[in-house]
Amino acid sequence: MLIRLKELRLERGYSMTQAARKIFSHPDTYNRYEKGIREIPLDCLITLAKLYDCSLDYLAGVSDQPRKYGR
Known part of the structure; x- marks a missing residue:
């Protein structure tokens, strides 16, 4: 999860600081x-x-599928 979080941030x-402000x-x-x-709280994960x-x-x-279900 940690690598994905950084990758997603960098992709955008x-x-x-910008990512932190957005959440x-x-x-x-x-x-x-x-x-x-630090563990990420569920409400923060959803955000x-x-x-x-x-x-x-x-x-x-x-999952290795980044998109939400049904897309």
């Missing part, structure tokens, strides 16, 4: 999410999935 051209988080907290130092237009399964590494 966001800095960590209403502090940049240090987002950095800890990306590095695996990240919406931001990056991908499924929760993809973020969690359960």
Whole structure:
């Protein structure tokens, strides 16, 4: 999940600070999410999935299909 989170952020051209602001988080907290130092709360995961237009399964590494179901 951690690698995917960074890859998705970089694909969209966001800095960590920009991504953190988009999910209403502090940049240090987002950095800890990306590095695996801090667990990502479910509500934040949902926000990240919406931001990056991908499924929760993809973020969690359960699926290799980045798009939401039905697309």
